[in-house]
Amino acid sequence: MFSNNGSAGKNCSRAIFLTDSTMREAYMHTALTLAEEAASCDEVPVGCIICNAAGEIIGTGRNRCLEKHDATAHAEIEAIRQASNIMGDWRLEGCTLFVTLEPCPMCTGAIMNARIRTVVFGAKDPVKGACGSVIDLFSESFPDKAAVYNGVLAEESSAVLSSFFDKVRNNQAVNSFVE
Numbered sequence: 045m046f047s048n049n050g051s052a053g054k055n056c057s058r059a060i061f062l063t064d065s066t067m068r069e070a071y072m073h074t075a076l077t078l079a080e081e082a083a084s085c086d087e088v089p090v091g092c093i094i095c096n097a098a099g100e101i102i103g104t105g106r107n108r109c110l111e112k113h114d115a116t117a118h119a120e121i122e123a124i125r126q127a128s129n130i131m132g133d134w135r136l137e138g139c140t141l142f143v144t145l146e147p148c149p150m151c152t153g154a155i156m157n158a159r160i161r162t163v164v165f166g167a168k169d170p171v172k173g174a175c176g177s178v179i180d181l182f183s184e185s186f187p188d189k190a191a192v193y194n195g196v197l198a199e200e201s202s203a204v205l206s207s208f209f210d211k212v213r214n215n216q217a218v219n220s221f222v223e
């Protein structure tokens with residue numbers, strides 16, 4: 045399923061590659077690889093890439109909250125920082141952000157501040173999702189809108205998260221048994 049949240053970003057330009065489902069999934073596969081890399085480092089597995097209007101990947105990121113002791117080290121923030129460095133501009137208009145999990149309020153705010161106009165995510169986040177699940181910040185009265193699409197490799201994206209949290213729960217169970 046590939047769906048647009050609807051209200052947000054009606055006047056935004058759409059990157060041409062977004063109309064190609066094989067390309068959309070290829071970008072999301074790259075983000076998923078980053079999520080798996082995060083899981084292998086015991087970080088919550090979320091991966092993100094940003095591509096420019098030509099479809100070139102200019103930013104990648106994955107969660108590094110544990111590694112950096114930083115609650116703001118989310119995949120989207122890392123990818124935005126890298127893309128801004130490469131572009132030499134804090135404005136990322138014309139860029140598209142792909143992320144395996146629906147962005148949280150912090151990352152949605154960063155996406156707005158970076159002027160990213162198209163967001164594609166995999167799995168919905170019923171706990172912290174700020175692109176339609178808990179709140180839809182893009183439908184609020186903020187000036188910067190983005191077209192938001194979800195459901196690209198959603199099953200794969202949530203499977204990576206589920207197996208990570210199953211492992212965490214199992215480890216906790218073993219630890220409490222040992223104690």
Ligand SMILES: [Zn+2]
Pocket residue numbers: 118119120147148149150151152
């Ligand atoms: Zn976030």
